[in-house]
Amino acid sequence: MSEVTLSGTDTSIVIVVLCIAVVALVFGFMFRREVLATSPGTESMREIGGAVQEGASAYLGRQFRTLGIFAVVAFFLLLVLPADDLAVRIGRSVAFLFGAGFSATIGYLGMNLATAANMRVAEAARNGNRDEGMRIAFRTGGTVGMATVGLGLLGAAVVVLVYRGDAPVVLEGFGFGAALLAMFMRVGGGIFTKAADVGADLVGKVEAGIPEDDPRNAATIADNVGDNVGDCAGMAADLFESYAVTLVAALILGTAALGNDGGLTFPLIIPAIGVITAIIGVYLTKAQPGVNALRSINRSFYLSAAGAALASVAAAFVFLPSSSADLDGVSSRDLFGGGAAAADVNPALGAAVAVVIGIVLAAFILWLTGYFTGTESKPTNDVARTSLTGPATVVLSGIGVGLESAVYTAVTIAIAIFALFTLGGGSLIMSLFFVALAGCGLLTTVGVIVAMDTFGPVSDNAQGIAEMSGDVDGEGAQILTELDAVGNTTKAITKGIAITTAVLAATALFGSYLDAIIKAVSDAETAEAEAIWDQFLVFDPRAMVGMLIGGAVVFLFSGLAINAVTRAAGAIVFEVRRQFREKPGIMDYSEKPEYARVVDICTRDSLRELATPGLLAVFAPIAVGFGLGVGALAGYLAGAIVTGVLMAVFLANSGGAWDNAKKIVEDGHYGGKGTDAHAATVIGDTVGDPFKDTAGPAINPLIKVMNLVALLIAPAIIGLTYGSGANDWLRWAIALVAVVVIVGAVVVSKRRDIAIGEAPERAGVISGS
Template sequence: MTPVRAVTEVTLSSADTSIVVVVLCIALVALVMGFVYRREVLAASPGTESMQEIGGAVQEGASAYLGRQFRTLGIFAVVAFFLLMALPADDLGVRIGRSVAFLFGAAFSASIGYLGMNLATAANMRVAEAARHGDRDAGMRIAFRTGGTVGMATVGLGLLGAALVVLIYRGDAPKVLEGFGFGAALLAMFMRVGGGIFTKAADVGADLVGKVEAGIPEDDPRNAATIADNVGDNVGDCAGMAADLFESYAVTLVAALILGTAALGNEGGLTFPLIIPAIGVVTAILGVYITRARNGENALRAINRSFYISAGVAAVASVIAAFVVLPDDASQLGGITDEGLLAGGAASVVDVNPALGAAAAVVIGIVLAAFILWLTGYFTGTESKPTNDVARTSLTGPATVVLSGIGVGLESAVYTAVTIAIAIFALFTLGGGSLILSLFFVALAGCGLLTTVGVIVAMDTFGPVSDNAQGIAEMSGDVDGEGAQILTELDAVGNTTKAITKGIAIATAVLAATALFGSYLDAIVQAVRTAVGDDTGAVWDQFLVFDPRALVGMLIGGAVVFLFSGLAINAVTRAAGAIVFEVRRQFREKPGIMDYTEKPEYARVVDICTRDSLRELATPGLLAVFAPIAVGFGLGVGALAGYLAGAIVTGVLMAIFLANSGGAWDNAKKIVEDGHYGGKGTDAHAATVIGDTVGDPFKDTAGPAINPLIKVMNLVALLIAPAIIGLTYGDGASAPIRWGIALVALVVIVAAVVVSKRRDIAIGDAPERAGVLTES
């Protein structure tokens, strides 16, 4: 093992400053283009009066939910701000900058989430109106430009924040950006969990009572949960996913800048990681503009073509940039050296071509995105064999549908994880044996993958906008015939694009977490040199995988992913149970609902979803933040390294399994609803509805939330590493203080989990539940 060399002081030359200023200008261009796309969307007709009324109700519910969520999260943000101030840093300016950057990262993440929700709720009725006039291409363009707006905001604000910090703090920028990335990741995780609980509680409740029990169609206005279901699509899929991809963008940039300064120093370490996403802005604009179906071709084919074209342009431009900006000989860097920090380790000089390696790393990241796009589409698309196999098992009942979907998810996790592993190993070999350079190339691959993030966000937002458009059309009753068929097609394409973008988001999370893992090692190295000097053998021994502390850490890290997933799914179960009882109550107490003489109480269901989702936020969030603290201060930096490794490995497998199982179940239902295997109203349809209901919290709550989870835990580890070393080996070493911190963190986790488990998973008191079930 050849760990990281000492980091020399990094500065910005006048040429580097000019590059950063150009990057700032490109970030502003992205924000301007987002405004242009938004204006194009809002210029379209909002539809009939009935459509506008329903769309307004959805927008009002979504805005109210996010407003209450942000007020709740504001408390966490204030607490985190002061905790960051308490952590050690080189000087007071860096400490203050890191805390302020945390607030900006959180605010940017929240702003992008709100923008995604707000515009999506305005676009869905416009897509429905375009379909009502038989204009499929216009509907597709509106939905994709909506996503393009959010994509431009994502890349623009992410690049703007990182470039400003680099321009202001220069060599200290990586330390300050730790706060920026932590703020973005923490807010994204909360929005993912809260939005996921909201949307799936409403969706599951609406399906179980409306489609399975009452036998009415999806999005039927007689179902009191339909408005909440549409609200949930926006606060979960639009707001949550936009925040998720923004924090992936921000965190990957943070890791690339930290590792770039360690690996390259002044030779592009602070500028090249900014150039790659700046190229991505330009290619994203291209990708959004060229997305249109040719002569009635399948919408998914048109979207995929735009993705591949923009990815190809980004690859070529990134290779050119690498050879222009970076040196082609390691000797120009004084030889990239990794000082041996294990007992008896020796320094080594690495003979590599930094420009060639960086170019190859970015291309690997882009190719990885393209391959995962195809692989995820294969396992979840309506035209693929695995999903059609799941649909065919509906002929033998819901049990076989559930089993086949689980099988698809498990199998797909293997292929996706192996693909990511191959990519990471290839990146390691590019480093020529230098660990720090290899980790920098991993971060660059993440940046390369994210050159496509503008188009990825557009693809993801396309899904909920199309879904909501179909819901508004169904509820208003103003769209039928060809228009209804157009919306069905767009909705099916949207299901696939959502699944694809979840797969890409998972790959991004793994690359970002791996790079942050390397940044954690860099932080440990610097802290050890300060506290211990050259006598480092006892420190590095615990990083060996054979050390029981590292193995224990791995087991705990993997277990936390399972616990986090279980808490999220249980939260959906509780909230969905409340929706089921409420919708049953309304059907029972208002018999006129079924013949349209009475109107359902939509607002009550929205309020239940809002209350329950916000109540369930705390436990997963506290687990993500305090578990690394408990392990790190209690068991040491080696155990914390094992913990992060266990969380990354388990997290990627779990996230892919959950996302692809859910995606396959969802599209299997669409296949049956399109008339295959008996069509709507048959036992086969009921079986796929149950499969989709099981898959909802898989693919839209627990699975996506794992992405920010593993990044939040890595960032927490990165931030606390110097404090752990200081309390373990430094002049101020104190075992009682260290164990006291670990004990407090453990008590917080246990208390949060106990409070969560005390909530009745079936909702309500037993006699009341029995009465409801008997009467219904």
């Protein structure tokens, strides 16, 4: 067993944290009941909403059955990987199932309630009740937010109570399960939603000249289904796994840095504070007459964040010692043998500052992302104005916004991480623990962040249901337009915060990987320790090669995701065109489109495309680690994190700017709907859809999955490379199998035609006939 234990006081603290997690779930249930108690709208609204809910439920059900295969395989693989004893290995595998199960539950809950709330928001707008519409949409998000923080904290607290000093190892499985399922849900949901959205826009708005959610467009139901499985289910699972993974990293590093003085408890206290402030934040969010809804939402976020910061600072000084010399049970492990207590560090002050840095970082990223993507900001209005010169300039200006915003976001995160490292006073483990605490601080706001994100698709779908039913006009339509515009911005903002949490979590996991290497080297009792540490030098060829491969994997992953959307969207375009051509009565409403066929195409194609990105994420670090060593794997993770943050921000913010530029033109600027300027922004938005809702968000769980895989396999790599158990042939065989799996998956993916319905003469040229 581990030398870190729980005292009677520590056990009481964990029990209190467990109770707070249950309170969060209770409040989530209360918010859900409030939403369902409101009127579901007219008969036509209920009919459309029911079709959306049925399609979303069918998709997620098929997706979960598909992912069940991956879960079973991962369960048994975790049993094989080294751990202290069999009980810990079994616990890690069981925790993996719980992490995956919780992630799936939150995703399904987000989708299920959102599809019920859509029609209720539309009904509130139909009655001219703007305040009620906003309250329903935000309480829907609040339900998902409470489930996210409640289940995340519940899982971590139960594992700490049961496994105590071995809890960090067991929680590796919990975080891996949450991250793996979230990545699959992000990729699959993103492909579904953007295939439907792109197909609906290109054929409906550009070719047929009908509104976005016109019931004559066969892709409209699929588009609304996609919003729920992509934005609601996918983002909820994404933020849940960020929550779980950050807790895992904080507990691993906490036990190494603090030992028995809060190593297993303080990382739980901070999220518990966040639960309480998130509940207050959801209750504070109310529409105010004459005030933009976004300002009301932001005000609640900032008040919740400020409350969490103050309470966290007080908790740090109450629960942590003021000197590292007073630490009890601290491992002597640190880089080159220096312990966490080697430097004179004030853990209480450092932890307090770290949490505040995390919360301030969240607030600043919220403002920065809103600046680059909001409808009232200069960058987005500049993109909208370029529509006067055509789609090419719209696309170019959006790319420019995305590239520029990535720089400012990355520099901001870099400054925060550097500041956190200076708090460690020379102890690398302590510094990395402060990075993990900053992630915990940022995630004190996750309950409100999830509510903000869910607000977006609920408002968007409410407008779609209103337009398809034809039951909302005048003031009601204007209310929904306002809420939809606000929702576009909140979705973009939460994507920025999700990226930031991913980077902090990945950096903390990177530190956990180092701790795992140090422990494995110590256990191996090898005389080659110095040679191992040489591999971590940046100018070592193995580390450099690892960095290049890590960055390249992010590009390949993004390319695979965007190509998948291109293929699936092509199928939708041709299907919708076919229906317009073969059913001319659709345009005069004498015939109904085949909505179910489009939903089925999206479902089939998105599930078919899941495997390749998932296999790449899991097997690439295995190939690098077993093939090139732990130093190359460290370089791989560094390359993936750096490239991932830049790519994710670029994709998310360029897509958000294009989306809101379209909204600006649709509101009557630069000619308004039906003009060439409007068509240009539709093209830009179509390009941005797979950027911001498929590839970009999927990078968040990608970098965490890869870090967790590295963390899990690190002891096995050391064991097969050094000491009495060294076996180069077995190590290289594992790497070769991983490479074969990756190459096979990519080849299968590339064999699918990216363009559907190619012109016969061009097809002949390609085939050589």
